Amino acid sequence: MASPTADERPVAQLVHDLSQQTSTLVRQELKLAQLEMQQKGKKAGIGVGLFGGAGVFAVYGIGALVAAAVLGLATAVDGWLAALIVAVLLFTVAGVAALVGKKEVSEATPPVPEQAIGSTQLDVQEIKDRSGRA
Incomplete structure (x- = not known):
């Protein structure tokens, strides 16, 4: 077969x-x-x-x-003064960058999706309200 x-x-x-x-x-x-x-x-x-x-x-x-x-x-001023001027300039740039970075980090904290949580809570409340009316 x-x-x-x-x-x-x-x-x-x-x-x-x-x-x-x-x-x-x-x-x-x-x-x-x-x-x-x-x-x-x-x-x-x-x-x-x-x-x-x-x-x-x-x-x-x-x-x-x-x-x-x-x-x-250093061609215009003494070497030590040239180094000091460049160092102050670099520290100024670093300070500004640090302040801008701190501001950005503070705006990003807490690291929680607040809008999504709020939207979800509204959705849950809407479902509860509609199920209570049925």
């Missing part, structure tokens, strides 16, 4: 096969996603490392520019 074709198999067998194939497909898709995320993680790690290296070179470049500013100003 020949084995039954897909059209001749009972519904229970078809449902069982579907269940097995679905779970196999889900496992394979999860494995694929895991491998893809590992590859992307490696690339992201390399990218972050390169950004870090670029930041180090940028800091050295800024230091060289500061030294050039001091040396350039």
Whole structure:
């Protein structure tokens, strides 16, 4: 006797096969996603490392520019005074940046989605009100 074709198999067998194939497909898709995320993680790690290296070179470049500013100003005034002027200028820029940063951080705290919470509370209240009227 020949084995039954897909059209001749009972519904229970078809449902069982579907269940097995679905779970196999889900496992394979999860494995694929895991491998893809590992590859992307490696690339992201390399990218972050390169950004870090670029930041180090940028800091050295800024230091060289500061030294050039001091040396350039030293042609007009004494060296110690040139260094002092550049240092005061740098501290002023740092102070302004710190104040602006503090203002931005204070506007962002607390780190709670206040508008979303308020909207959700209004939705809950609306549902309660409508269910009370029904």
